[in-house]
Amino acid sequence: MGVMRIGHVDLRVLDIDEALNHYVNILGMIETDRDDAGNVYLKGWDEWDQYSLILNPSDRAGMNSIAYKVEKDSDLDAFEKRIADWGVAVDRVAAGALHNCGRAIRFNLPSGHEMYLFAEKAFVGKSVGAVNPDPWPEDIKGAGVHWLDHALLMCELNPEKGINKVEETTRFLREVLDFYLAEQVTAGPNGEIQAATWLFRTTTPHDIALVGGPRPGLHHLAFFLDEWNDVLKAADTMGRKGVKIDVTPQRHGITRGCTIYFFDPSGNRNETFAGLGYLAQPDMPPITWTEDQLWRGIFYHVGEEAGSFTSVYT
Amino acid sequence: MDTPGATARPRFQVTIEDSGERFACAEGLPVLKAMTALGGRGIPSGCHGGGCGVCKVRVLEGDYRTAAMSREHVSAEEEAGGVALACRLYPASDLRLKVLGMMHRAVEARRYGLV
């Protein structure tokens, strides 16, 4: 019952050929479809639904919308009611309006980001099949990412004006969509400001993350890799191909993931994220990072801001 | 005879008016890339993809071309008036630039953790 996992992100790109080269040859995603509007649909080799990423040719970068997959069609009715009862406007979307998906519902998170929930999407299957599969496919390209793992959304945080969209959106995700809180950053004189959160529906520490900033946007999309050595190899590919790396391979304190931050050719930040972190469960006590240890949480080794983490996003 | 690594491409001088910083940028290289490769910090450096807007500059003098830039950060009017994103800015002569990007955010003290 309920939300299973991240379904897809609809991402704006400035040049579709450059974007495809990045997501296919460098990250190792597979093109599965195109539509008349010029959108291109991609999946990771380990994913079974037709796509987890939509590349939308545009004159600007950033995210159009994010979609999560629910287990049962009837979940959509239940969520429609709960979302409306919480005071958020929700629309019904006919089957097919989300490319090759069944009916869906659409609403804006309190942060302003557009979200869809859907229950069905065209099935393609994993590259290794489902009968006596090999552990990985032979024709893997670049980093060979397994799947779209999570997204981090920037939410407006302006305590002087009493605006905290991190807190509001976190409350919505927990109370209405039944997400669980894995970790949070608290800030302010008495730690009363919830400045960032990591929430899950799967058994990994996050399926979505929210961080406070001056304006809403997309901080990054993260793709899953098995382990640390895959992260190193992914960085080797990026070095060879001249990808703009924001933060070289290292460890997050928060979620314990091994990470690289880098940018796609339109300036959208990506992450390759390895390791399942830890077993996240509904009864796990949420972890809190205090403001003085915030950067240790984000970049565990140096404990300092690295790259352009908070000032640069699309 | 060519020395390995030597380039025959013309190099242009880029001057950042705000800081007086000067660096060479080979033809075919974006201004921001040339600056960061030399360790320069005069222009804020972000995504290097024309998407985030932090490297916004005004070209005060010189010829150049640009690659696709997010309309969120450079309007058509601004573009016509010499505004560009330094990561998508390719010099065709010596250039003189003024920084318009969000440099202040990088140095301003944060009050609430991340903002």
Ligand code: FES
């Ligand atoms: S560095 Fe992001 S637009 Fe130039």
Ligand SMILES: [Fe+2]
């Ligand atoms: Fe992440």
